[in-house]
Amino acid sequence: MLKPIHRVTCYPALAACRHLMQRFALWLCAPGTTATSLTSAGLQPPVMPSAIEAEWLWGFLQTKKDKRPLLERAQLIVAMPPAQKVALAAWVQAVSALATQFQAAPPPWPVTGPPTDPANWAAFRTLMEAFYDKGFHAGLPYAEDGTPVAAGGVNYALFVDAFRVAHRLNPDPHARQVCVLCGGPLGDTPHVDHWVIKSAFPLLSMCGDNLTLICSTCNEAPNKGDKPVHSAGSFADWFHPYLRPGNGALQLGYDLHAAAVHCSAVVLADQPKATNLDGLLNLGSRWTREFKAEYAKHQDVLRRSESRRVRAAQARHTLQELDTYVQQWVGNLSPSEPHHEVHITLGQAMTEPARMQAWLAELATVQ
């Protein structure tokens, strides 16, 4: 959330898929839908918006998950008692309205799943998650602009590429890319993250506002992992990648007494959000680690340069030379490099006279 996050070009396709999922889920929960309606013909318009989507959905239901076709899961949901269907439909409506959580006076957010049988819930979850696991990987029935197409629709690989392109800070293809959440390197194996976890909210497995590409360190435990991104159902004190972006609202600061980099908010009102984000991703401790690494690197450069001078019987570094070194290095920092913010923080800390003097004293110990 340190960097700006943009909606990618294929966002309309993802949004269309979410609508399809919602429509399909509500149709399954409708009292009039029975096992006999679950056929290729039964899905045709007006049940689904178009024949292309109906065809795709029927094909999708034939795919197997854990050796059983997804159709069996859909049949299980259709066969639920009416009371459970009503509850599930209400839950689907509430979760679909994710965006309203970030507006004034949001409706209550369903923290727990709907009151259905565990077996039915598991079936629903598998079915909805399969839209991401199976459907998205194989290709959606939508072109980038969201119009239904029978072939060549948006898929997982295309989304990953589009996200990379949209968030590339340095146009050079060989340049290291930056993770939009932590500002560190995106790495060779970035993860597609569901901001609101899909295991608890399977309906959001395919939602343009819920998918980001982040570094594996951010995504894995002990960082984001399976942690919730709301406080007991309230999103009030939380940033959201698209719906309440945090870029520009965060700042880094180095505290000598804690020997650590802190993540804080620029505006005091945002402080709870910054604290929550820090807790979610352990930004402070990760940034501190990078801070110390960079600190050690520069001190090492200077120490080796000092020892070269000592061997060549030249004059040792002066405060002026040290200052020039720091100025030059800070001047060369590029905002498109990973960890730019941490390096800037280090640069600011370096220019403090007390630290500059300390470094000079350190260099004087080089033999």
Place this chain on the structure above:
Amino acid sequence: MRLRYLHLQNYPPISDIKVCFASGSPLERECAIRFVVGVNGSGKSNLLRAVAEVFLAIADGRRAPFPVRLIYELGHRDSSRFRTLVLDWLGDRQSASLWIGDRYVFPDNATTEQLDQTFLCLSTESSEIPAEFRPLIRRGEWPAGSVTPQVIALPSAVLAYTTGDLRPWRSVWSRNQRAEGFLDSGDDQQSDERPAGWTAAQERTLQAIRQTEAEAAPRGMSGGNAEAGRFRRPVLLDATLLKCALLAVALPQAFVETTDYPGRAELDAAMAQLRRRSDNKTSMQELLERGGWHHLVSVAFRSRLQAAEWDRKLCETAHDWWLCASEVIAEPHPVEARRTLLFDLMGSFDAQASSYASAASEELQTCTSQGEALWALLGGAQDASAFDLFARLLELNQVGLFDDVLIRLRRAPAPGDANVTEVDDIGVLRYEELSDGEQMVLGRMALFHLLQGQQDALLLLDEPETHFNDKWKREIVDIIDDAIGHTSNDVLISTHSAIVLSDVFNNEIVMVQKTPHGSNVRSVDEPTFGTDPSALMMTVFGADDSIGKRAQEFIEGKLAQATGTQAEIADLERLIARMGSGFYRSELRTLLNTWRGGDA
């Protein structure tokens, strides 16, 4: 040999892991060296054991008792005999299959998904299978009794070595023994049960004894076939076999020295061949000297003479060994005929007087020292590599010719050389008298050099750096690389050492992670090659800081203090004077400067 992909399930504590092994190192080495790291109890050793168990199963013509998928390459990539093997034991017996792709290479950057896709193709026998692939064992035909795929599907050798407890490894090996010996009798008598750790070799000996008791006649030559097969079966190196490896590597070394005097024509040829590899010789000698080894003095084999139980071929071999040894010492024992056969390498050897029974008799006729005789007995005269010697020793050890090897050596040149006096000389040492660390370094270095001329072998090393000081740890990858970097072998190493990891690239590291639902793997994204080990401690092993916890807590306590009195400033100055350089010392100096600034 090159492992490419491993998908392992239900091998506690490993629940389900997919590992795409790095291929094509930027260093352009033919040999693949890969590392498995993780916290204690995460299942690093188990991952190695699982790989060993797969090859044991193939060697024994069985299916591993856990779900696994493996892709590996055999042969040099440019050669016509290059092949990729795809083994799928993920499902039940009906769906098990083994495919071979002649001269087919999966691209170096193939991803887990692409390889999974291959498995899908092969299991459904779809039309997308590359033309190079053909089934060795088709789905539903497992096991194919008549077709034994061992020769084509097995690496030339699989060696496993652990510095930890041998017992879990032994249990893997004994779990995989052939069932022949056990299936004969169906009744449940007490005498048919075997104690834990009972090996196939012991079982065969027992069967042999029973048979001789029943028939009162020696067994024929039937053992030959089984022996040929056993050599390709994966080998677990225990202390004795490690000494055999050391002997196999050091014997040619000692041999060159003994034949420095003009010898016979054949031996000159052998020498010339050894001299062509003279750079190997010196690097090997250097390593030996590091382990406190100057040269080999004598070798002794401890044997239990069982002429009645041994087959004829083995008796002939034993006969020659007994004749060639300089001394055969009998050990007192109420039942067994225990002998120690001593070979004094420099001792003179008179071949003319004796008549030999075994195949090596011709070579033996020309030997002038006991070292040469031993070399000939081990088949060394036929241009054998160290690995061939080891294979011979292994075979003889397994059939029971000897139980243990006793090695005696000198730490320094023998007195008599001009600059060494009698007083300084500490004399001849037993191998066991070297320090623990020296024994380890000798054994392990021997292991790497054993594979020097060898192709297509797989070496599984479980924490090989334990007992080493930090300086040796830093060199271990280099030593492996020097010894076998240009052979097409594969080395899979589990390690805890951040120092070792600074020698390898991050994609060559497999990180095993402990989770409440069993272990899984993650890739290492942080650059490791040429990185400071203390930084690796933090990035790979997740240590909080590059300094010790005790120092860190004390220093952080100091830093938290906003202002200081004169006495505290003096205290802090004294502390700084005794600290090592780094982040914390310069931050404490900064703190000192701010305290002083506040006072002024």
